[in-house]
Amino acid sequence: MKIQERAVLHNRFDVKVVDAVSGKVKQTAVGFNVITNYYFNSRLTASPLSKTTDLFRYIAVGTGTGTPAVTDTALFTHLTRKAVTTLETVYEYPTSHTTKQIKLEATECNGSTITEVALEGYYSGTFSTTYYIMSHAMLQDSEGNQIAIAKTDTDVVYITATFYATCTPSGFGTNGIYPTAENNYLFQWLLTGSTDGTVRFSRFPVEYSSDMSVKYQGSKSYSFSGGTGNTTTYQYDLPVTTFLDSECNNRIVKHLGVAGVGAFTFPNHEVFPPYAVDHLVIGEGDGVTTEFSMKCPLIQSGTVRIFINNTEMTEGTDYTVDLENNCGDWYENYHSAGLTCKNAGVSFGDLASKTPSSNYSYRDPLAWWSCYDTTVYPSSCTVNDVSPVKIDFGTANPCNTLKIDILTVPTARLDLLKIQYSANDTDWTDVTGLSRTGQVWKFTEVSARYWRAFLSGEGNTTVVVTSSGMTGSPITLSVPVASSDTASIVAGKIKTALENNTNITALYDASVSGADVVLTAKTPVANVSNLNIALSNGTCAGLTTVSTSTNTTAGVAAVKQQENIYVTGTIGTAGNATVVVTAAGMANSPITLSVPVTSGDSSTVVATKVNATLAQNSDITDFFTISPDNGRYVRLTAKTAADNDATLNISIANDTCTGLTAIPTSTVDAAGNAGTKQVETLTVSGSVSYNWTYNLYYQSFPTRDGQSFGSTFFLGKTVPGLKFTTPPADGAAITASFALEYPFKTENNLLRFTYSVQLQRG
Structure with missing residues (x-):
């Protein structure tokens, strides 16, 4: 694949003479320059300066006369040069620019007549420094007439150079994507020398090619300076980058290109015609199984042909094929694999509120690719029902599987993972048909926009009531509580459990006030010193243990006067x-x-x-x-x-x-005494919630087909894809023919990419 990007370059100078005392403008001039061969030779051939250096370090001032030419190597008559100050570098479509300025003080160049200016780059050697003009212009007035500036000791002269690059991104075909202007490395190369040296491909749709700087599933670096430039045509051909048979395999290519330049979007039949697969072996029937993996993702609609023992079956009658999800348990097919924790609508526990690690680049727990950053990711985060893993897919997506790789889920909570969905981010429903194999949870397929997952703190909280004179003392109660139950909800459930125990209610009345559970003696008797209501988590999690309740009111026996x-x-x-x-x-x-x-x-x-x-x-x-x-x-x-x-x-x-x-x-x-009924109070605190420490990773990553990944969390839909109406007979050979319209990198193919840049003087 070869793509050509075009850029038009031009430069102008603005000169302003200001009274050194009053600050009033005394004279102005402009200069519309000639961009010299030195600029193009440096950018295209690294001579005399590097292809990727900043070529605008100085502004030179001269006093000569003549007509500037592209072959100029110096001012006609050099007077002085000064290092520039960069006033601004603005990246916009279609034209970006960088603005440099020098200031000649009232004490400088007095008695000289300034007629010419130039932008210069330089090379600093061991024993000397050499300067090269990149543009050359004579001063003009507003009518285009050449003028001169007679410099005196009452003058301050500001010389401003603005270098423009005009480029309308194109060349990547139908539905091609391009970088945002501020991330366009063609602009950056022409204005500052910065380049993008990586070819990337993405499995998932992105809006701008510059998004691929972090959202990519395959990458390979190349040497930008290793390209070949032509100073006659002003074309720069980048080297061909080849993904070898051992690199980035078993990955679908949705976008391919350079993040800072542009990328193809597939399917694009002009660039990648549909690729025919003929009689791929799918499997063998056993007389029972009806579902099989197609082994290739994203099959082109209308191209599927299924054969049993070389006899073609009828689609819709004998079988159906899910064209999108036909590869079974495939990382890239999980809806969440296209996201990162930095995406809007995604929250991963309390990760966003944690201080990032400054020592290591921890990996994004959601991104399937190598997504990491010392300024974003902490070493771990906490996931619970208040701060769950929550994903807003933007639109309703069907899901039936959740997988957690790498991270070991606490054994005691494995079967208490909650997977919930919502249509409005307010009302949440548990998935149905939930089952677990290892750390893969399957459930009945349901389509929803909002999803969340957390380890539930549900279970039985343990309440122990002790009182002398009470039958069965101490009495232990197991009170069922649900995930997200607040302290007041738990208190209400404990009160109900107390009321349902006849041995307790024989002596005490139970009541609740907010998060307080209260036992009140039915009659005023002398204070029962060992009366106590203790609380512990039991099989639930998140509640604060209370060993000793509060003797809110001491009991006093009644006395008849x-x-x-x-x-x-x-x-x-x-x-x-x-x-x-x-x-x-x-x-x-x-x-x-x-x-x-x-x-x-x-x-x-x-x-x-x-x-x-x-x-x-x-x-x-x-x-x-x-x-x-x-x-x-x-x-x-x-x-x-x-x-x-x-x-x-x-x-x-x-x-x-x-x-x-x-x-x-x-x-x-x-003496008479009405007596006081003893009151004992248990204050419930906390909530039914399990704090799951979700560790992130920065080293020893698992790899798959040469791709290291730190992702641990996948949510989406996994189905075998090919479903027969009747199970193929035992021993029957199942084959498939179809076409792929997405590049699919495997060990049996190479993926090549290059592009060129066409420069032009404006």
Whole structure:
């Protein structure tokens, strides 16, 4: 293959004389140059300067007269030269340019009359430096008349040279692709000397040939300087680059060319006519198998012929062929193989947020080719349900296989790989029919734009509840949790599990508040010191282990308030004793009772009579329990435990009787206390997620057909391609004839490429 690119070159000078004090422009001039043979000879033949050197290092100034010619080797009368400052180099289609400038100070070249200028390159030898003019121009005014600049000590002179290269990329045929202007190495070579020295081919479509500088599946370097130039025709023929029979085999060629120049796009029947394959052996029937690999990818539509024992079968009736995916498990056929982690719509765990390694060029985990960069890739990244491997294919792509090469997936999680798809990047669905062989996962084919994969943290979290007095303590619960469950979701599931255990609910009520799981004692009892709710991951992953729960509220036992009076004295004069019972919340409090007593009644008898009288008052008996007779004691106990009532009192005194010792204030046996129900809190933190450390690689790469690759992750569709309606009979010979319209590099063929550049003075 040979391609020719054309470029037209021209140059102009702009001169401005400025007053050294005021800065006002005093005079202007232009110069439309002749590009000398030195420029073309250097670019085409490396004489007198290298083909790839910067030829615009100096601007020379002269005072001579004459007409510039392409054969000029120096100014007519050399005055001085100065090293240039590059003001700008702009790459645009169709014309790019570089602009250089020098400044003659007020102290330089005074008394001289400047008439001519030139761009110069130079060669620095051991003992001397030689300068070569690349262009030559006489100064002119705006009307095209030659003029001169009389340099004085009040003048500052700015001399600006702009060198232009005009090129409209072409020559790579129908659907050819070309570099972006800023990556066009033809422009760069002509303006600065930079070149692209690699022929590449890509399996996957790219928009610009310059994308192939990183997206390629085969490459071979060549010497740009090894080309042959012709100074008569101004043509530069690059050397032929040949991919040998041992190089870059078993690869499809979608684009072929030089990233900085251009590339063919296939199929292109003018460049690569369809290649016929005749009676390729596909396999042998066994009477059972209906699916076979066609062994060659991307077959031309309408060319397939299938034979069984040399008898041609009928397509659509006897068999069908998948023209795109007909080579089975083929790396390049995976949809993800055409992507890198730098593509828009691709995220590989937290890779993008990690600091790149400055020591090694780690490989892109998604790109099938040798894609690496010290400024992009860290040594590893973390993949989980929050930061999964996620791919936006841009359009819906059918997938049925995910493969992870090189990297060893943690054994404990192998069967917990989640593969999900979505139509909108919001609602995700697990693939169905998922099965695994080694580190290859197969599933029912489904077409979707968005895909993601991660190792699930799902499983059973373990909850252990301990409490003295609880049957079966400690009680261990296994609570099923799902991947991506948040702490609050997990807390809700734990609460349900607690409620479903009758031994726990006999003593405690379970509740949840956010991520807090709460056990509350059903009754206020003394604090159970060993009450505890422990949490661990069990078979799930991502939750924070909690060994000791929080005793949010200590338990306090309930106490019924109790008070008494100790009757003292013997009745002298019969009559009534007065008893007053006071209590907050008791109906009709305070209640005054008259207790009949008889002369000679002892204190014990009086106490018995008081108890009998108290028992006859329903307001008192509704509120208190009256203790049985117990000598001289009269004792009341509140029926309900409540906070201590400071107003509760039993008093006794003589009314119409005599002989009793008055007791105005009763004695507290037990202060009242409503009690406190113990509260124990387990705070769940983390989420159900498995942090998978995905290691990247920079050395010891596996190779395939001479291509080192660091890719570990492939997602796409793999099918045998050829499907028979009825299984071929046992021992039947299956052959196929078809045509390939993509170059397919194998050990049986060579792939050659060259191009030429045609230069022209503008």
